[in-house]
Amino acid sequence: MAAPNRSVAPVQGSPARAGLPKVVLMLPTASKTLGEAAAVVQEGFLAAARTDDALSVTLLSSDDGEAAQRYREAVADGARVVVGPLTRGAIAAVAPEVSVPTLALNAFDPGIPANPKLLSLSLAIEGEARQLAQLMREDGRRQPAVLVARDALSRRLAQAFAAEWQRLGGRAPLSLELDAEETAIAGRIGGADALLLAAGAEAAARWRGQLSAELPVYGASPLNLRRDQPALAGARVIDMPWFLMPDHPAVKRYPRPDARLTQQTERLYALGVDAYRLAVRLAARPATPGLALDGVTGDLRLGRDRQFERRLPVTVLEGAAP
Numbered sequence: 001m002a003a004p005n006r007s008v009a010p011v012q013g014s015p016a017r018a019g020l021p022k023v024v025l026m027l028p029t030a031s032k033t034l035g036e037a038a039a040v041v042q043e044g045f046l047a048a049a050r051t052d053d054a055l056s057v058t059l060l061s062s063d064d065g066e067a068a069q070r071y072r073e074a075v076a077d078g079a080r081v082v083v084g085p086l087t088r089g090a091i092a093a094v095a096p097e098v099s100v101p102t103l104a105l106n107a108f109d110p111g112i113p114a115n116p117k118l119l120s121l122s123l124a125i126e127g128e129a130r131q132l133a134q135l136m137r138e139d140g141r142r143q144p145a146v147l148v149a150r151d152a153l154s155r156r157l158a159q160a161f162a163a164e165w166q167r168l169g170g171r172a173p174l175s176l177e178l179d180a181e182e183t184a185i186a187g188r189i190g191g192a193d194a195l196l197l198a199a200g201a202e203a204a205a206r207w208r209g210q211l212s213a214e215l216p217v218y219g220a221s222p223l224n225l226r227r228d229q230p231a232l233a234g235a236r237v238i239d240m241p242w243f244l245m246p247d248h249p250a251v252k253r254y255p256r257p258d259a260r261l262t263q264q265t266e267r268l269y270a271l272g273v274d275a276y277r278l279a280v281r282l283a284a285r286p287a288t289p290g291l292a293l294d295g296v297t298g299d300l301r302l303g304r305d306r307q308f309e310r311r312l313p314v315t316v317l318e319g320a321a322p
Contacts, residue, residue: 020054020055020056021054021055021056021080021081021283021284022055022056022058022077022078022079022080022081023055023056023057023058023079023080023081023082023083023276023279023283024058024059024060024074024077024079024081024082024083024084025042025045025057025058025059025060025083025084025275026060026062026067026070026071026074026082026083026084026085027039027041027042027059027060027061027062027084027085027086027105028061028062028063028064028085028086028087028090029042029059029061030061030063031063034086034087036265037086037265037268038086040257040261040265040266040268040269040272041086041105041268041269041271041272041275042059042272043257043269043272044254044257044268044269044270044271044272044273044275044276045057045083045272045273045275045276046272046276047254047255047257047269047272047273048254048272048273048274048276048277049276051253051254051255052276052277052280054280054283055080055081055276055279055280055283058074058077058079060073060074060084062084062085062090063090064085064087064089064090064093067085067089067090067093067094068093068094068096068097071085071094071097071098071102072097075097075099075100079100080100080101080283081100081101081102081103081279081282081283082100082101082102082103083102083103083105083275083276083279084103084104084105085104085105085106086105086106087106088106088107088108088109091104091106091108091109091112091120092109092112094118095112095113095115095118096113098115098117098118099117100117101117101119101282101283101286101287102117102118102119103119103120103121103275103278103279103282104118104119104120104121104122105120105121105122105271105275106120106122106124107120107122107124107126107307108120108305108306108307114306115306116286116287116306117287118306119282119287119302119306119307119308120306120307120308121271121274121275121278121297121300121307121308122271122307122308123267123268123271123297123310125153125156125157125160125220126156126157126160127309127310128157128220128221128238128310128312129156129157129158129159129160129161129164129220130160130161130164131238131311131312132161132196132218132219132220132238133161133164133165133168133170134164134168135218135236135238135314136165136194136196136218137165137168137170139194139216139236141193141194141216142170142193143171143173143190143191143192143193143194144165144170144173144174144192144193144194144195144196144218145173145174145175145176145189145190145192145194145195145196146158146161146162146173146174146175146176146195146196146198147176147178147185147195147196147197147198147199147204147207148175148176148177148178148198148199149177149178149180149198149199149200149203150177150178150179150180153222154198154199154200155177155198157198157220158175158196158198161173161196161198162175173196174189174190174192176188176189178199178203178207180199180202180203180206181206182207183210184210185207185210185211186210186211186212189211192215193215193216194215194216194217194218195208195211195215195216195217195218196217196218196219197217197218197219197223197232197235198219198220199222200222200223201222201223201224201225201229201232204219204223204232205229205231205232206231208231208232208235209231213234216236217232217234217235217236218235218236218237219232219235219236219237219238220237220238221237221238221239221240221267221312222264223235223237223317224237224239224243224244224263224315224317225263226243226263228318228319229317229318229319230319232317233317233318233319234316234317234319235316235317236314236315236316237314237315237316237317238312238313238314238315239312239313239315240267240270240296240297240298240310240312240313241295241296241297241298241312241313242266242267242270242273242296242297243263244313244315245313248294248296249294250273250277250294250295250296251296254273254296257269267297270296270297271297273296273297274293274295274296274297274300277293277295278293278295278300278308281293287302288302289302289303289304290302293308295310297310298310298311298312299311299312
């Protein structure tokens with residue numbers, strides 16, 4: 001049996017009580033590139049831990065190269081549940097070692113060995129893209145066009161939307177990859193009856209201003225800036241309850257982060273909150289498909305692929321302030 005990792009630090013939400021299940025939070029908090037993001041996830045996780053005090057929490061800093069060894073140490077040290085790793089490389093390294101319920105905080109790469117104890121909770125944009133395709137179908141749209149910014153996240157959103165749209169029986173949507181400053185779009189979208197803006201809010205607003213106000217517009221969470229957006233008024237956008245549902249019981253229950261976080265990094269804080277809440281469930285019972293949580297990051301449900309699907313509420317962006 002591996003010796004316990006002496007760098008692991010226990011954290012208690014309130015004075016320790018005997019018998020609390022042990023959860024290890026395994027994140028690359030010392031990483032030069034991912035340390036800041038990992039620290040925000042950890043902050044949300046600990047905020048939930050201090051509120052609910054249902055688990056004994058231990059923090060474990062680990063990068064990709066040492067992930068497998070750190071995982072073995074966590075299990076040897078008595079972990080009932082492991083939350084993490086955060087990167088796909090570390091998940092792949094840990095996958096063959098998984099022996100206790102383990103909630104990875106990223107989507108699985110193809111080829112990850114099937115293991116009922118290895119689960120995934122992520123904020124992957126592909127899940128939002130699939131929901132947007134389903135929402136358009138429910139709204140009666142039949143011929144969407146997609147305007148795509150020239151960055152990796154926007155391209156992933158557009159590709160996943162097109163794949164889901166075709167899975168639902170539609171024809172491949174028209175997709176136009178554009179520069180943020182590009183103009184003269186109106187004549188290029190043909191007879192589209194809806195528009196998906198796969199871009200950041202600034203580029204999306206610029207493109208939207210060139211098109212008919214009657215054309216229905218849809219977008220993913222990057223379009224929601226939590227303020228009036230006149231150029232995008234009327235757009236149907238999905239985002240997590242953490243931002244859209246202030247009266248949601250869990251949203252009200254857990255403390256907000258301090259003001260230094262951007263909208264994007266605050267999503268990672270919310271991910272940490274739901275990761276803790278799922279860890280409580282995993283410590284109490286085996287995870288089976290259909291396991292659900294009314295989460296602050298969305299309505300979570302475990303699929304047969306061992307990944308939690310997030311269903312997000314829909315909002316209509318506002319224009320000028322009243």
